[in-house]
Amino acid sequence: MSTSTPQSSVDAVAQLQERIANKTATIGVIGLGYVGLPLIDAFTKAGFACLGFDVDPAKVEALSAGKSYIKHIDDATISEWLSAEKFEATVEMSRLAEPDVLLICVPTPLTDARDPDLKYVVGTCEAIARTLRSGQLVVLESTTYPTTTRDVMVPILESGGYKAGEDFFVAYSPEREDPGNPNFSAAQIPKVVGGLDPNSRDLAEALYGSAVAGTVTVSSCEVAEAAKVLENIYRAVNIALVNELKVLFDTIGIDVWEVINAAKTKPFGFQAFYPGPGLGGHCIPIDPFYLSWLARKHGQTTRFIELAGEVNTSMPRYVITRVAEFLNEVGKPIKGSKICLLGMAYKKDVDDPRESPSFVLMEQLLDRGADLTYSDPHVPALPKMRHHDLPVMESQELTPEFLKSQDCILIATDHTAFDYETIVQHAPLVVDTRNATLAVATGRTNIRKA
Known part of the structure; x- marks a missing residue:
């Protein structure tokens, strides 16, 4: 069980803020696809080291060899990450404790009945909960319905005894990708950011503000979730x-x-x-x-x-x-x-x-x-x-x-x-x-x- 105190929460926020500011924080990206890889590109270009996670060994093998499988992130870009020692890919979810920040970029499809299918989000959160450590920031990027972060993610992440907003931090920042548009890379698109609490909000704002064109901070995870759905509707x-x-x-x-x-x-x-x-x-x-x-x-x-x-x-x-x-x-x-x-x-x-x-x-x-x-x-x-x-x-x-x-x-x-x-x-x-x-x-x- 967590033994965190308000003082330890303050310390955890300050430590992560400092690591983000001096770019020594390691960014973990879960889901190495059309959302995850552009995010890694943005963070590595900003000076951060990234650890990528995917359940598909073929993807991890390709990336480790400097090979891409999506058109707008080419082989040369991945080779740059590797040669600068700013990137590593793995299938080992036991390593989720290593990054300071975890960005969840997994699919959120529909069932045959057109209901939300959150099995990938749930499975990822369960994997994180098994290794979660004090001071980590967990951000969901996958598009979903309002209340998912608070009502679905947080209870799973807290199942090991740590308390969100005190021992670890949670935010929602929806992906914004426009594949095929040469005018907008991930780093050029402002990010909407909503935190579970003020500490989580401030950490997520500082994180994205270090790597993308700007942040649009909103009052809650629910507002950020609703904004993404509105964009697509x-x-x-x-x-x-x-x-x-x-x-x-x-x-x-x-x-x-x-x-x-x-x-x-x-x-x-x-x-x-x-x-x-x-x-x-x-x-x-x-x-x-x-x-x-x-x-x-x-x-x-x-x-x-x-x-x-x-x-x-x-x-x-x-x-x-x-x-x-x-x-x-x-x-x-x-x-x-x-x-x-x-x-x-x-x-x-x-x-x-x-x-x-x-x-x-x-x-x-x-x-x-x-x-x-x-x-x-x-x-x-x-x-x-x-x-x-x-x-x-x-x-x-x-x-x-x-x-x-x-x-x-x-x-x-x-x-x-x-x-x-x-x-x-x-x-x-x-x-x-x-x-x-x-x-x-x-x-x-x-x-x-x-």
């Missing part, structure tokens, strides 16, 4: 709006892309959002439902969130319906037609396939009997996905011969690397869900929007 609802308008405007012969481009010239009161074949990524398709679940728990409804989810999840089906209509115009059914889907990543110019609508499009095309292939320079082989059972496939090279052999090219992700001039020149039919062919569309009769 804002995007989900607005994307649903333009997706719904796309379906309407298609029906009456209006180009939704031209409408958006006209509307966004207004210098106030309007922000452009764009339609697509569905939502992807680890945040927008998932996080709004965390708040919907919390609302139901409190006897409330979140009608905007639920409706946005319905609209966005219906878009792959709409795209496939349009593909069927366009093929029918040339006397072909989907069954037996050669269809190549362009882009498996959920977003332009990234290699992240999480929650990508392309997997749903693939499933629906295969169910309808399409002779299906795909091309994505960022996803050379089709990865195994938790909720999708697809055959083994490899990315196809878009040669003129290959393009001519296809009945339809379906653009699902508008990677810059695709040569749209060549695609449109040689493919008999191009179905474009991203307005990627706008610059090469003049005089072409084989392009259709969906």
Whole structure:
């Protein structure tokens, strides 16, 4: 059991504040993926040493050899961490006592019933509780519903006898990543910080203030948790709006892309959002439902969130319906037609396939009997996905011969690397869900929007 006193709490805060200030604090990052690795980059560049934890031995082995597995953190960056002796990766959770700070960056998916699945957060907290020592700061970065830090994390962390806010410290600071955007690295994005108590808040503020562009300190963990969910709900609802308008405007012969481009010239009161074949990524398709679940728990409804989810999840089906209509115009059914889907990543110019609508499009095309292939320079082989059972496939090279052999090219992700001039020149039919062919569309009769 903890024998801490108020004085020992003051000492612990002062000691950790000093270690953060002189950058001798070791930063532990749990979960070495699309959130964890950019954080390590920010902290090592700021002068801190980082110890990375992951349950996947293959990831740890790759990082230890200076090899990356995500596009926006390259091999050279990891080699820099290693050569400067600022980074080590491990699968040994028994070493969680070594860092002064532990940043939790694990997945927070949904169950099949669209309820929050916190098993990775719970498992990580249980591992931390087994080694927790006085003076450590534990920060959850994974997106979740308000009250998770206080009601789920803290009781697990306190199970060994230490008291949060006295013996150790707890905060919530949601990840803010924009993969594929060269204008924002982890270090350039302000961090929202909410602490369980004033000491935890001050420590977390000092920590992030030492490594990122700035901090936005809020009054509690719950406010920080709610801010992250709001950010993603804002995007989900607005994307649903333009997706719904796309379906309407298609029906009456209006180009939704031209409408958006006209509307966004207004210098106030309007922000452009764009339609697509569905939502992807680890945040927008998932996080709004965390708040919907919390609302139901409190006897409330979140009608905007639920409706946005319905609209966005219906878009792959709409795209496939349009593909069927366009093929029918040339006397072909989907069954037996050669269809190549362009882009498996959920977003332009990234290699992240999480929650990508392309997997749903693939499933629906295969169910309808399409002779299906795909091309994505960022996803050379089709990865195994938790909720999708697809055959083994490899990315196809878009040669003129290959393009001519296809009945339809379906653009699902508008990677810059695709040569749209060549695609449109040689493919008999191009179905474009991203307005990627706008610059090469003049005089072409084989392009259709969906």
